[in-house]
Amino acid sequence: MKYGRTYNFSAGPAMMPEPVLEEIAAEMMNYRGSGMCVMEMSHRSKVFQQIRDEAEADLRKLMGIPDNYKVLFIQGGGTVQFAMVAMNLMKNGVGCYVETGAWSKKAIAEAKKYGEVKIVASSADRNFSYIPDCSDLDIPENADYVYICENETINGTTYFNLPNTKGKVLVSDQSSMFLSRPCDVSKYGLIWGGVQKNVGPAGMAVVIIREDLIREDLPKFVPTYMSYKTHADNDSLYNTPNCWAIYCCGKVFKYLLDNGGLEAMNARNEEKAKILYDFLDSSRLFTGAVRKEDRSLMNVPFVTPSKEQDADVVAASKAAGFDNLKGHKSVGGLRASIYNAMPKEGVEALVEFLKKYEAEHA
Numbered sequence: 001m002k003y004g005r006t007y008n009f010s011a012g013p014a015m016m017p018e019p020v021l022e023e024i025a026a027e028m029m030n031y032r033g034s035g036m037c038v039m040e041m042s043h044r045s046k047v048f049q050q051i052r053d054e055a056e057a058d059l060r061k062l063m064g065i066p067d068n069y070k071v072l073f074i075q076g077g078g079t080v081q082f083a084m085v086a087m088n089l090m091k092n093g094v095g096c097y098v099e100t101g102a103w104s105k106k107a108i109a110e111a112k113k114y115g116e117v118k119i120v121a122s123s124a125d126r127n128f129s130y131i132p133d134c135s136d137l138d139i140p141e142n143a144d145y146v147y148i149c150e151n152e153t154i155n156g157t158t159y160f161n162l163p164n165t166k167g168k169v170l171v172s173d174q175s176s177m178f179l180s181r182p183c184d185v186s187k188y189g190l191i192w193g194g195v196q197k198n199v200g201p202a203g204m205a206v207v208i209i210r211e212d213l214i215r216e217d218l219p220k221f222v223p224t225y226m227s228y229k230t231h232a233d234n235d236s237l238y239n240t241p242n243c244w245a246i247y248c249c250g251k252v253f254k255y256l257l258d259n260g261g262l263e264a265m266n267a268r269n270e271e272k273a274k275i276l277y278d279f280l281d282s283s284r285l286f287t288g289a290v291r292k293e294d295r296s297l298m299n300v301p302f303v304t305p306s307k308e309q310d311a312d313v314v315a316a317s318k319a320a321g322f323d324n325l326k327g328h329k330s331v332g333g334l335r336a337s338i339y340n341a342m343p344k345e346g347v348e349a350l351v352e353f354l355k356k357y358e359a360e361h362a
Ligand SMILES: *Cc1c(COP(=O)(O)O)cnc(C)c1O
Pocket: 012, 076, 077, 078, 079, 080, 103, 149, 151, 152, 153, 173, 174, 175, 176, 194, 197, 202, 203, 204
């Protein structure tokens, strides 16, 4: 790795592509002759407007977003979306949620403040180690939407088939898998992703929402900023947006387009994840925590036979130059997050390290 950088396996904020960071560094002091850094620019300036518009256009191209969807850049990161989804989409006051782990639980807890929440499927019975069968859910007639966390960052599960929502609007938290594989946007009513997992700096979410779901008749208590309409009507420039994050995300969108788009990302991500999962499947010391068919390509949780040994591996990995392999405090164990920007060499180096540790300790 150049610049003395480390293989950073953090679940987020996470690694960004090195060529993107280099471009940002080169433009830091004077963005393309504007005489200023993007951080210093008016969000109403022509030069920033172009940065924003290009970011949206590139994302639309990358994901093939249909014209009847709006793309919004909203501050508050992922967590604000738990509330915004419920506040804006609960017309009848009923949201259906699939409970698959830490992040869907947070979404459920937040939605309960604004309406009725029906948990239509759950994998709580086996510690959220799988994705429940969502082919025949019991969805009430008056349900406003069906909500999923498409990749559970902490638990390490992902959907390879979307739920049968029986005609209801599908809402998906894609934070930790956003742009990791092709996505048919037309199957969703709303997709959102906090960008610090697989795209850019923390503090912003990208929201892709079908136009007919943007409402005017929201309850009075909904703050102006929390209405999707506010952002849609103002091209995400109602107030001062997170200009820096929009700029950095735009760079990543361009980088992905220049490097084969989402098909190519998916192929790379499958290859990377296979290296790690094949090792875990053959290991005598380490065990993957998730049912095989539901394994995330982005977040890979695994354990040794004991908590003490888990901690010992984490310490040894740090000493060997790997960062952030500790599992989330709520589940323990280890976790390697291997987003788009983690090079294959990083995963290979990690597996070499784990093999060596196993040979010395098993
Ligand atoms: C990180 C994460 C969030 C929360 O994002 P914040 O920006 O920290 O609020 C929500 N959902 C998923 C799936 C995440 O991985």
